[in-house]
Amino acid sequence: MATNEHELEHLVSRKYKHGFFTDIESDTVPPGLNEDVIRFISAKKEEPEWLTEWRLKAYRHWLTMPVPKWAHVQYPPIDFQAISYYSAPKRPEDAPQSLDEVDPKLLETYDKLGIPLHERARLAGVAVDAVFDSVSVTTTFKEKLGEAGVIFCSFSEAVREHPELVRRYLGSVVPTRDNFYAALNSAVFTDGSFVYIPKGVRCPMELSTYFRINAANTGQFERTLIVADEGSHVSYLEGCTAPMRDENQLHAAVVELVALKDAEIKYSTVQNWYPGDEEGRGGIYNFVTKRGDCRGANSKISWTQVETGSAITWKYPSCILRGENSVGEFYSVAVANNLQQADTGTKMIHIGRNTRSTIISKGISAGRAQNAYRGLVRVLPTAEGARNFTQCDSLLIGDRCGAHTFPYIEARNPSAQIEHEATTSKIGEDQLFYCLQRGLSEEDAVNMIVNGFCKEVFRELPMEFAVEAQALLNVSLEGAVG
């Protein structure tokens, strides 16, 4: 294996591919957080009075909350007064209606990322609501969606156009007091996506959003709300890459999903934010609250995530299985390399009868990274016949990394059937030997084995995401073996 060391060194030392910075004048408020800043954000977005009050209530509660310390991650304290809470590309009132109107510099950014937005959107039949910094700049395929009655727009637009829906569902899954970062998000969120699928509609295409973080010192606080009305179906894709930067950036998003009777939501994420350099400098802090509420009978919420980026990831996409026979799923691949830290997992709260949940979590640690799975399966006394299967496997690459598993299982119904299994191991030398002996390079062999390890999760991803995810995984682990 030593022969490959030079090549590996080279690969390890490769810079973050997507590191660049787009110079667009930002309409940014000075750093700091107080009620005036929140009123400014709210006014800037022309929000109704109730939403401003909602934000202020969240802010006042946030002030009383301690910073959570329980996760298996370490980072210097965040100075919340040093963050600027609003930044929008110029001409916010004059939002472009088509790609032609989009600032060419933005398009340049997308090109650098290898995401030819227009082409890709047309070819793949995907509507893309690209969020650049905090204001949505383009929304495509709106008309086609409109025909089906699907509402897919930026959050600010939803507040203006569909206030009754927003007011009814906002905060109903993740209350403002839920946790420290959710409260902060509720107070200062700038934009995000809103999706409403009407009764009985199967969304004609996969919905996707690309998030970017731009402009130095800007924390980004996204708010996503997806409501699937009775008997509807939607698949939502979220993917991220970010420009290179030295200071740590805080990202505290909130995603709320509501599935009513017989509805199904599939939420897929590929997260590839800047993880920091080899010494752990820079990189995104990704403290996200994602939760789905299976409110109606026979509803289903499925989370699929591929997490390769961010310096610190702290996220637990969860399902509240309230409706009878509702189903929750969580498929996750989390990769941590160099000095990345990931503390991720899920919560499955079984409330309704015959609710079922599946958790498949694959953690890969390399370099000096720490990767933890933290999960909760709770079966309440009302959840007659609840069923859970959990499998969390960890793969270790290198002798300085860590893999940890903290699964909480709380069963309060005797008819519940819960299975949990976890394994931790490194890539078998016999597996590696077999591949090398068949003429594969070590790098390819490792990629193949790792992809095989993650297969169960990739299978759940929409086609084009699955391809992207595999490539991403290979890039993330480049040089990790030796």
Next chain:
Amino acid sequence: MLESLRQHWRDQAAALPGNAGQRERALEAFLAQGLPTTAEEEWKYTSLAHLEEAHLTLPGPVDLAEAMAAVARHAVPGLEGPRLVFVNGQLIPPACHLDGLPAGLAIESLAQVLRENDTADTLDRVVDLDRYRLARLNTALFQDGARVRAARGVAGDAPVYLLFLTLGDAEALQLVQPRVLIEAAEAASVTVIEHHCGEGEAAVINAVTEIVAQPGSRVTHYRIQEQADSHAQVAGLNARLDRDAALVCHNVDLGGALVRNDVHVRLIAPGADVELNGLYFTRGTSHVDNHTRIDHLAPRTTSREDYRGVLDGRSRAVFNGKVLVAEDAQKIEAHQSNNNLLLSRECEVDTKPELEIYADDVRCSHGATVGQLDATALFYLRSRGLDEDTARGLLTFAFAEEVITRLGIAPLAERLSGTVIGHLPDSDRLREFT
């Protein structure tokens, strides 16, 4: 509680054996931190809040005839070999026998050891006091206990039976604190059965066991708990295993109102191996919490753990099994499983198998299940003409028996099988089958 402990210290310091300075420091350190609370992750599911207000007293002298009668009721029949008996924390010499011990195997009263030759390393040699604070309370105020030492190369084959009996008193809430130190020198082997049982009114038992296993030694330890339904017991088992040492721990909980066991095993040198077997059967409103932690601190160390639980009534069981693999501790194999059988609608189980791994050449796994009896197995028995209750009882017993058969000491296994069957409905019928 805190004030009453200080009072005890003032009243009894002179009578307690050992180094008064060490005891006082332990007491002050314990009082400064107080009892663990549910705000601490390690105590999330188990509350000792009711002890906060309790007025605990240290047990006074016991009536010999009464003690002897109680011993006769509780001691495991058929267990020959060396034995020490403690009632309410005090040694009962007429109930002990230590005849015919092999040369090099010493079984002594800890109080006597401390009185005759108090060396600093008799207490708190292994226990991590910052992690397990209740040991400090034991160190401060324990009255007596046992020290079992096997010298180099000695094979102490006959199990050493240590019976700790607690007789609850209606007038005072007694704090009984058994203490055991097991030392196995190089290549020695020793087997110790700690049997905790009790009767009568409420009492609080705070037991601490320390095991020091030198290179190549083998220790087999049993902690059998059959306390009265009114008793609360917390017990800390702390072991340190040197090169190629092996430890097998059997942990059986069949009684008690509030039970908390902390097992902490440290594998400090290559080749050390530990096996933990556990069984808990909770009924009524009992609460049994098992916390185990195995630290793989050196390469080529191995561990296996299998805890099984049967829950009935409105009881609650907690299991938290942590396996830690330290940096550079390569070639580790660690496997753990926890299976729970829920028999009633109101019971609750909270299980959390944990892995914390900082090395890469490891094979670690854990599994946890919560479920009911297998419907097909039940159907099979029914189709053979068994009624529902008997079929259920048999399958439940079979589930528990897997741990019991591993005990390896026939009289003990027989006794525990009897207790388990006694806890099941229709036990007379079940006895016909087993």
